[in-house]
Amino acid sequence: MSEQEWFTEIFGNSAFSVRYSKKLVDLQSDFQRIEIFESVSMGRVLVLNGCFMVTDKDAFIYHEMLVHPAMALLASPGRALVIGGGDGGAVTELTKYPELTTIILCEIDGKVIDSCREFFPDISRGLDDPRVKVVVGDGAAFVRESGEHFDLIVVDSTDPVGPAEVLFQEPFYEAVKQSLRPGGLAVFQTESPLFMEDVFHSVTLNLGAVFGHRSVRPYLATIPCYPGGLWSFTLCSGDSYPCDPANPASFGRLPVALRYYTPDIHRAAFALPAFAQRSLGQLP
Ligand code: SAM
Numbered sequence: 001m002s003e004q005e006w007f008t009e010i011f012g013n014s015a016f017s018v019r020y021s022k023k024l025v026d027l028q029s030d031f032q033r034i035e036i037f038e039s040v041s042m043g044r045v046l047v048l049n050g051c052f053m054v055t056d057k058d059a060f061i062y063h064e065m066l067v068h069p070a071m072a073l074l075a076s077p078g079r080a081l082v083i084g085g086g087d088g089g090a091v092t093e094l095t096k097y098p099e100l101t102t103i104i105l106c107e108i109d110g111k112v113i114d115s116c117r118e119f120f121p122d123i124s125r126g127l128d129d130p131r132v133k134v135v136v137g138d139g140a141a142f143v144r145e146s147g148e149h150f151d152l153i154v155v156d157s158t159d160p161v162g163p164a165e166v167l168f169q170e171p172f173y174e175a176v177k178q179s180l181r182p183g184g185l186a187v188f189q190t191e192s193p194l195f196m197e198d199v200f201h202s203v204t205l206n207l208g209a210v211f212g213h214r215s216v217r218p219y220l221a222t223i224p225c226y227p228g229g230l231w232s233f234t235l236c237s238g239d240s241y242p243c244d245p246a247n248p249a250s251f252g253r254l255p256v257a258l259r260y261y262t263p264d265i266h267r268a269a270f271a272l273p274a275f276a277q278r279s280l281g282q283l284p
Contacts (some may be wrong), residue, residue, distance in 0.1 A: 006019050006020070009047070012051075014227065018037070018055075019039065020040065021040060025119065029110065030109070031109045032075040032111060032162065033048070033050070039055070041057070044120060048112070049162070051159065057225070058224045059087070060260055062223050063123070065087075065219075065221040065233060068266075069187070069219060069269065070235055071094075074185060079101065079104075079149070081087050081106065082094070082154045082168065083102075084139060085156035086113045087116040087152065089156075091127055091132055092125055095129040095132065103133070104135060105127070107134070122148055127185040140175065141168060143175040143176055146179070149179055150180060150181060151181050151185070152186050155186065158244075160203075162193075168206075170209065171209040174210050186238065187234070188234045189231070189233055190233060193218075195227045211237065217234065217235045218272060220232055220273075221233070222259075245270045
């Protein structure tokens with residue numbers, strides 16, 4: 001494959017490639033290299049430091065599964081925070097709930113926001129909602145210093161390296177927990193249970209140490225552009241009650257016209273395969 005027409009993310013000894021017709025963005029911000037390709041089969045593709053982040057083709061799966069399971073479990077959410085998520089996709093999903101009065105996005109790299117506003121207008125459209133406030137800064141500092149509290153905190157970070165490393169550490173988890181209103185929930189993207197088993201295991205263990213192991217519930221979805229496809233999210237309840245995701249408080253409030261998330265998908269996502277349960281010590 002000639003380099004100039006394929007982009008390849010190499011992950012260890014595996015790789016995922018897409019053929020592209022044009023490179024729309026290639027810049028170095030203070031934090032990372034930002035590339036956007038016009039690909040042939042996955043639409044526009046956002047790549048940060050050589051890693052797939054967002055594609056027109058499958059972003060809806062990731063963003064719906066990051067946001068709607070928690071929103072279905074919250075009785076009357078009013079305030080939400082997204083940390084990372086500079087593509088705007090998680091914010092756009094949150095704006096589908098009229099009951100949310102405040103949505104804050106805290107993204108460390110303003111150039112990611114600017115690039116996605118320009119080249120992913122549909123995914124980032126929620127950033128223009130009047131309820132949305134965009135903060136360009138470190139999410140760990142924001143939850144440590146803002147003094148604000150939320151019904152839902154979504155952590156949509158890059159992998160645990162560079163500026164995102166701090167978002168995978170216990171002091172940050174503790175600050176997130178302290179930033180939740182009573183009955184609030186936090187959701188973290190927690191990497192691949194298959195290709196990053198050690199990270200998946202350690203993150204869920206560390207989240208359990210902060211939120212309580214019975215209040216930490218991983219769930220899965222397949223995101224084709226991510227290494228190995230199978231991806232995990234982890235839902236944490238700020239209170240010490242066990243988070244029972246099987247019986248959402250209010251499927252009735254679900255926005256219309258979702259493309260992936262349904263009540264059945266919700267229940268199925270929390271049914272972990274044996275290898276993932278074993279990785280979490282839930283099976284012998
Ligand atoms: N869905 C993607 C994934 O699972 O890898 C993440 C998408 S989003 C583009 C990730 C964002 O996290 C990036 O724009 C990056 O700049 C941002 N980020 C990394 N570390 C951060 C930090 N400490 N505070 C706020 N944003 C951060």
